Amino acid sequence: MRMITAYKVIRIVATFGTIGGTEIDCLDGQERLLRWTAMYRATVLQSDVDVGHFPHDLHHVTAQAGHSESSVQESDIGLNSMEISLGDGSRFAILETHSLWNDHNQNTHHPDYILRVSVTALRESGYYDQNIVPLVALLNVVALSVLTFQDSDFFHRALITLNIAFVEMSIRMTADSHLPSVGYQI
Numbered sequence: 001m002r003m004i005t006a007y008k009v010i011r012i013v014a015t016f017g018t019i020g021g022t023e024i025d026c027l028d029g030q031e032r033l034l035r036w037t038a039m040y041r042a043t044v045l046q047s048d049v050d051v052g053h054f055p056h057d058l059h060h061v062t063a064q065a066g067h068s069e070s071s072v073q074e075s076d077i078g079l080n081s082m083e084i085s086l087g088d089g090s091r092f093a094i095l096e097t098h099s100l101w102n103d104h105n106q107n108t109h110h111p112d113y114i115l116r117v118s119v120t121a122l123r124e125s126g127y128y129d130q131n132i133v134p135l136v137a138l139l140n141v142v143a144l145s146v147l148t149f150q151d152s153d154f155f156h157r158a159l160i161t162l163n164i165a166f167v168e169m170s171i172r173m174t175a176d177s178h179l180p181s182v183g184y185q186i
Contacts, residue, residue, distance in 0.1 A: 016042045055125035132175055139164055139171075 019039040027033040143164050149157050 016040065055128040058120055058122045128175075132171065136168070136171060139168055 019041050023037040025035045027035055146157050146160050
């Protein structure tokens with residue numbers, strides 16, 4: 001018996017793999033009714049990512065799973081239902097479950113059966129709100145305090161301004177390494 005992989009992601013997939021093994025349960029021996037269960041983990045690249053509101057941005061991720069009538073006939077497997085459970089990869093908790101039931105006898109004008117699931121992902125911005133934002137605000141206050149120096153302390157003004165510029169550039173490079181790799185303007 002040949003198994004078919006019925007899942008695909010409609011965005012560009014960077015990595016795709018199976019978590020654990022595939023479970024096959026015999027639900028009804030006379031009808032040859034089997035349930036096939038597998039867990040997948042995929043890393044997807046999105047072409048429409050908007051980081052204009054970084055770090056408080058959100059993304060719409062859409063996945064679809066399906067099979068075609070021809071693949072079912074070729075494999076001699078009748079896929080009458082399909083279920084996608086969306087989970088959090090760090091906690092392995094099921095967040096949402098969506099199902100699709102197929103009736104191959106009644107639906108003849110749509111030979112392909114697809115279950116499409118969309119989820120809105122909100123970035124956790126606590127790290128940036130607690131670490132980056134206060135530090136940049138403090139550096140801006142220090143940069144403005146340079147204006148209070150005496151004109152005779154020009155060397156100290158220039159030295160503090162140069163140090164602040166180097167610190168802000170290093171913060172920018174650190175923050176850039178945590179950003180998604182898409183075109184954006186800061």
